Amino acid sequence: MSSTTEAITGGRLMVELLEEAGVEIVFGYPGGAILPFYDELYHSKKIKHILVRHEQGAIHMAEGYARSTGKLGVCIATSGPGATNLITGLTDAKLDSIPILAITGQVSTDAIGTDAFQEADIFGITIPITKYNALIKKADDLSRHFEEAIKIAMGGRPGPVLLDFPKDVQLEKTTVRKASSLKIAPHHYERPKVKGDPQEFAEALNQAKRPLLYVGGGAINSFASAEIKALAEKANAPVTTTLMGLGAFPGTHPLSVGMLGMHGTAYANKAVLECDYILNLGARFDDRVAKYQDFAPNAVRAHVDIDAAEFNKRINVDHILHGDLKDAIREILPFVKGGDRTSWIENIQNLKKNHPLDFDNSGDSIKPQDFLQRVYAKTKGEAIVSTDVGQHQMWAAQYYLFDKPNTWLTSGGLGTMGYGLPAAIGAKFGNPDKTVICVTGDGSIQMCIQELATIAQSQLGVKILLFNNNFLGMVRQWQELFYEERFSESQWTYNPNFVKLADAYGIPAMRIEHKSEIEKGVEFFLKDNGSALIEVMIPAEEKVFPMIPAGKSQQDLIEFKDLGKLKK
């Protein structure tokens, strides 16, 4: 501990610590118990504060900012209801390993535990959904907790941390401050040494005839894209990614087989069945990907992860490397040999040819897949895309090919409807020069629709692509296929006029309903750097294919062409 000569308040110290760590932007909402901090923030010239309309918006913005920049996302809320409104976002960030610092106001220390006005035990509530949390009881402790929190949020497998900050502690004076070396810059933190034998690890890959790389969100967190590409090319191994891993390996690369899992491509899922070696790079054998122990039944399984608790958690593996993915791949690369994998690559090409992503585009209605392909073409794949959760999310994952990391923002683990719009806002603040598109649905957008005001207030150029089928599309799809078309509470019998709604917020908007309007629609949507909302009316019966029915495994994959069989 070092001391400054001048005593400052806890609130002031928090602002200074944030500034020193390099935080440039915070997303938040003031309230009584956080006012002393906000009063200090008022004087900060380095930190920009974005006033949101709901704290859930604040934390998803911080997530979108973090995911698209690789930096720490910071959000602020007051005590009680302000703090509890962060719960969904904290859980989301925990499941997707997003580095978030949440600062919450708390009632004064002498009132804690008395059921005071706007009091909630946010420390206790968030224990299972944060990587670290602390109640700051004295201003003297703030610096220590702050350092701990940032290191834990950014280091190792990233995740959300929460500092609960009582009002009197914000006002209390302190001279205690650690000499700060904290930075929120990507990959600033020391990585643990890679444990395991890289040579032996590489040998198994060398011996494989039909290797497959299976890349997860850890590849994005570790900034390991270049290494993965080098590994795939050197080993001549096809690459599939999880939903969270999209962009970690170029979707347009000849070795890419796209996404695997429940709504992954047929060729990726078939490649999993046929491969004789599967190398998991920073994924976690999630149950939407690897349903059963017989995942990749013919394969030797290898796993690289920074979190030792992921090894053999759901699926047993044969080879393990524990450590940061980027470092681990660098260590195995020298031992990797090329090998002749011509017949395997040919096999993959055939799978791609015989089992393509497919949909019926023959009628007059607009197909979301078609629209997304056109948006992809028009943006040359350069946009940052966020999504909400549902059919539109899977179509976006399938039909917008991601070539670069940190350009795909989606709620993978928790499946949070309401994530997309605020995540896009956060991403745009972090990447003002890039096109940022939120792909959403009529159900999802209504969960955080109030953040349209945040777009309007900041004159932010966020593009909103709203697929409207007047249904909870994914729920409807399941009800149609597995519940004998009993559409229990999945139809919106009332939806607002989204175009007028956007208009009310000063956001240019347009609705299209027929195929003939597509070009006009794409043009309108992407014409300049300003914000825009396009509402694309799509058929309610349009489904996401391929799909692996819940509880089934890769063998049970249903493709678009199987739909007829399914209906019988």
Add this chain to the structure above:
Amino acid sequence: MKHTLSILVNNHPGVMSHVSGLFTRRGYNIDSIAVGVTDNADVSSMTIVLNGDDFIVGQVKNQLLKLPDVLRVQDMAYASSVQRELVLISFSITEVNRSEALTICNGFDVKILEMTEDSLLIEFSGNSRQVSNIISVLKPFGIREISRTGQIAIAYRNQNAV
């Protein structure tokens, strides 16, 4: 299968919630949990007994080690550690069976803390099996109240000396 985990943690408020919450959240049942500060006031020792196969216990260990406040997790093999539990038992006696009760107490190396006309309050420590054993032996007398500490454990220094 029963496992005894000896866990060293930072002696902070909330650490107990973090640890026990981890068990709850993952559906692992804790048989007993005993906590006390060590010779270092900043460090507490927790002994947790749980039922589970090696896979579950391995998972628990890995997840525990992810908590920033957890310093060490040791799976205590029964053969290489000493495991103890303390129990306080108050039970009924009558004029007729008083001497029988006292004989049992002597035989079990029990400490008598209070004796009244119609009751005995005793203290006993031993491994969990012995504790359960004395409870069942005293049961016929009529047990009034029981308080068990839960198991604590420590590894032998010399692992060959068992």
